[in-house]
Amino acid sequence: MRVDVLTLFPEMFPGVLNGSILGKASEKGSVSYHITDFRQFTTNKHQKVDDYPFGGGAGMVLMPQPLFDAVHSVCAEDDAQPRIILTSPQGKPFTQRDAEDLSAEQRLIFICGHYEGFDERIPQHLVTDEFSVGDFVMTGGELAAMSMIDSIVRLLPGVLGNETSAVTDSFSDGLLEHPHYTRPADFRGMKVPDILLSGNHEKIAEWRHKESLRRTYMRRPDLLKNRQYSEIEKKWLAEFKKTNERIK
Incomplete structure (x- = not known):
């Protein structure tokens, strides 16, 4: 499995993905992790990825261009058709069944949000799945993505030392x-x-x-x-x- 993460804070991930079972899964070749700072794909000189929402309102909203271009770029690195997952408090509650479903995929791309939310064209036209890890709001989607990645990768064949562990969870x-x-x-x-x-x-x-x-x-x-x-x-x-x- 290949797991891509698009985030504004790539420094948050190495400690989680390189440690414990997630790190061992990577060492075995069961999974590879690729972290991308999608700010690199902005086209404005100030490297802004957010803007004020049309119609007014509090907070800033992530613009579509950097994320569409970032997804297009990482998709070009591998031929496998990805599931593109948006972490959002408005998404479907993430369950063990979803983890089992996603563990059968070859390619996953996680998009971690920040600020007030996303331009609606991102969930409508870019992603395949929108998940929430609970009825609460965090400062960003990074911790939600880490939680989902952990629950998915541990189900890959050979990752857990005891193969019966996952089926009795x-x-x-x-x-x-x-x-x-x-x-x-x-x-x-x-x-x-x-x-x-x-x-x-x-x-x-x-x-x-x-x-x-x-x-x-x-x-x-x-x-x-x-x-x-x-x-x-x-x-x-x-x-x-x-x-x-x-x-x-």
């Missing part, structure tokens, strides 16, 4: 992940559930499934809205409701 099956425990089995009187010490893998798998459902019901009931429940899940859900469990 929270959200992968629509539920939050079950609780985890490690040694010691008894830490200051706080004990690991007996079932996890039993060696009965079938019962352990059932416990983990139930606890995933319980945690989702307690913390993110919105994720269960359109879920098609199995019979055992219906039984567990009735149990949770009967005991009047609530978010802790």
